[in-house]
Amino acid sequence: MENAVKIARAYTGRPGVLAFEHAFHGRTFMAMTLTYKEKPYKAGFAPFNSDVHRAPFPYPYHGVSADAAYAAFEKAADPKTLAAVILEPVQGEGGFLPAPKEWLAKVAAWCATHKVVLIADEIQSGFGRTGTLFASEQLGLVPDLLLSAKGLGGGMPISAVTGRAEIMDAPAEGGIGGTFGGNPVACASALAVLDLFEDGTLLKRAKALGDSVSARLEGWKQAYPVVGDVRGLGPMRAFELVKPGTTDAHPDAARALVKFCWERGVVILTAGSYGNCVRLLFPSSSPTSSWRRRSRFWKPA
């Protein structure tokens, strides 16, 4: 995230970055500044970085339509001062909100017109979690820079900024780097992960899991008035708990559900700016999957 902003600034010669409501981009300083939620991510850690602008993210369930969000976005910053717009194609910590296709297309066109670098943060949504390698593929988005981490390393610490050469080459040599960059063990793990995607088995399984969980969640929505909205992309799914008969957030219900599951040996995680979403992320590989046979790094014991 930090490197993507540095690259975009070096390329455009402009300082500004625009991020969205409900966004989560990380915990280091620029990333934290771009993150939306105050508690627990920002409270007590001020002062934050400058030149950060904010616009609404479409959230139809809470009354923010794609059109209204776009109208506010257009007015949120002067493009002449803007290096980058950063967005999560499916917001993660924000409660698994997928960006509507038509809104994304308009934001991307606006960035292209004003030569603003469009950064897709797929740190949470990437590597099969939505049923395709990247969520952007399903949403018709071709970002200028793409961020990946989490799933890329299969548990090892590695992250990547991927982008077009003329943008990536803008910083001076040595401007981007770090003590742990290119760690061979983490790189080997990421290469093994890429091998796993080669035959398509993982994505097929991810899609099937997505269909099955989405049918189950829709059933819950019909059966339980406390389940107000269910949404996501592929197997990256969440449900939003509300006070029955309203769309008012019910974070106590989410907390109670987490506790209930925990006491029965199931670890689940809440999300959302109102603390009332429960998110589901599945490992897409099964113990019998073909990864052992396929991975060039696998040696039988």
Ligand SMILES: Cc1ncc(COP(=O)(O)O)c(C=O)c1O
């Ligand atoms: C969308 C997104 N971006 C970035 C990050 C990286 O966060 P951190 O700085 O905590 O590693 C995360 C982690 O959850 C994330 O979901």
